[in-house]
Amino acid sequence: MADLANILAVGILLGGTYALVSVGLNLIFGVIRVVNFAQGEFVMLGMYGAYAAYAVLGLDPAVALLVVLPALFVLGAALQRLVLARLRTEPTMQIFATFGLLMLIENAVLAATRGTAYSVPSAVAQASLSVGGVQVGASRLLALAAATLAAAGLGLFLRRTMLGRAIRAVAQDSAAARLMGVDVERIYWLTFGIGTALAGLAGCLLAPIYSLSPQIGTSFILPAFAVVVLGGLGSVLGAYVGGFIVGLTEAFAGYYLDPALKHAVLFAVFIGVLIVRPSGLFGQVGAEEVGLREQS
């Protein structure tokens, strides 16, 4: 019974991490209809940003957010304007371009750090709580809380504010939104910026948990795709719930099967869902095809 509680705890905490990483990816997909293969790299940049803020200014990762988030917002907005905006109607070239960004960012960081592994100390990271006999790391708990807040905040922003409504209008029908006077291009780069800033948030909060390496971004992107596909393309709630499904699947597969096979199980489930219900649990049916129809 204690085992089960432990696995549940591990799964839910891991789920919080995945949810946090995936929210931005899903926002970008839902609005701009770009599958951003480089999203994991923005998480990685967030982690290194947190490290830089610690090494240079002595800031705690939780404070480094104030610097890292705006920086990643600007980077994302710039990439959307300079690169992806030119490839609006070309899904194949979008894959090439975002995969190129993935390679570029990963190897640029590798070249800059020469492959040294860093770790970021945090006041919160060392602490752990005991809940009903289950050890829970404070950093994971923080990531879980941040994922919840980010998903809720983003949901409110999209529903309640004028800008959020404009973003949703573009997501639903960019041509109609343009006719209603929405500056669609501006919405695109704003959305991409928000998406990358959310990845930066994930990076900062996860920095104390992981040992930093340039390759860590790629280890996030596939679980994040799994989350997005499971939860539903373009749905914020879907990304949040999907995170827990993926986290729990991984935790249970790691415990009851071989830990070495947990990824195989996870992706088998992922591919299964992709086939049976490509729109995900919370996505609109047909989104996987509508998403690719050219919008202009």
Next chain:
Amino acid sequence: MSNPEMAIPITRAPPVAAATAARAPLRTFWGELPRALLLLAGLAALVYAASGDNFSLNILASSFLFAGLASAWNIIGGFGGQFSLAHSVFFAVGAYTTANLYLKLGLSPWLGLVPAFLLAAAVAMLVSWPVFRLRGPFFAIATMAFTEVALAIGNYAEWLTGGTRGLSIPFRLGVGNMIFRDRMSYALLMLGFCALTLIVVVAVHRSRLGYYLQAVRDNEQAARASGVSVLRVKLTGMAISAGLTGIGGGLFFMQVRVADPAALLSLFDFGVKFALIALIGGLGSVYGPVLGALVIIPLESWLRAELGGLLPGANLIVLSLLLIGAALFMKHGIVGLGRGLAARVAAGRSTGDRA
């Protein structure tokens, strides 16, 4: 798109191409074959010119291998428009099939290439059958996930792959063992692979299957409405593409003689590089991937030699910039550039005639 060779996904063929297509009669396999053989003869001349120079021969061998692999990818990725990131899986299947048959049963690698082809094709059909209903990026994500599953299984199945320690083949010289001392033999071996792939590509491109694949890529609904069995066409294209990739995997393993699953299933080194080379050369064109490999592989090994010691990952930085640049500004690759240039020269000449 009257000229299928120019039909690169989504983008419109330049008007000059349509004009030349109207003039040129439809080329058959036998009509196209001399051009392919001429290119291959040129490559053989390169090997001859480089004889004695082991460094150049190594680069040539690697270029030919990747020319074949990118051409194989191009069958389903370029002609068929299905962006597969799972080709490193088929590559690894071929590598382990050939290696294990040789190590465990003593089967000569030359014969082992046949089951490598068959098994890679079978695995490809099995895994892509369910995901072929997905399009574009979703197909890419699903196939990328397959790579991850294969890596987990590869590391787990130690009896087959040697696990994370890798599998190695003892150095026993002999033509029957496909193990040579001189680099020339490897360059010729890979040239043979490149030739095989190129001829298959020409045959596919000029066949009913080739036209069906391009029809499916350009407009799946229209193709289906015209009576094309979309799934069967995609599966056949995938099987040929993956089978050839499997042969390439077998040859690669016999050349390096030691590899672990992480190396064989690496997206940067194989999975994506096939696509990258095809894009740089000319996506969906017959000779583009070969030209792309002849540019990218030497460039990469030069970069690695020049910059690798100074900056780790510098070669991949340059490759990624090329990739982004090509996606933005050179969507038709080297072949497209050449065509544009030829069209401009032709246009200049015809206006000159009129004057």
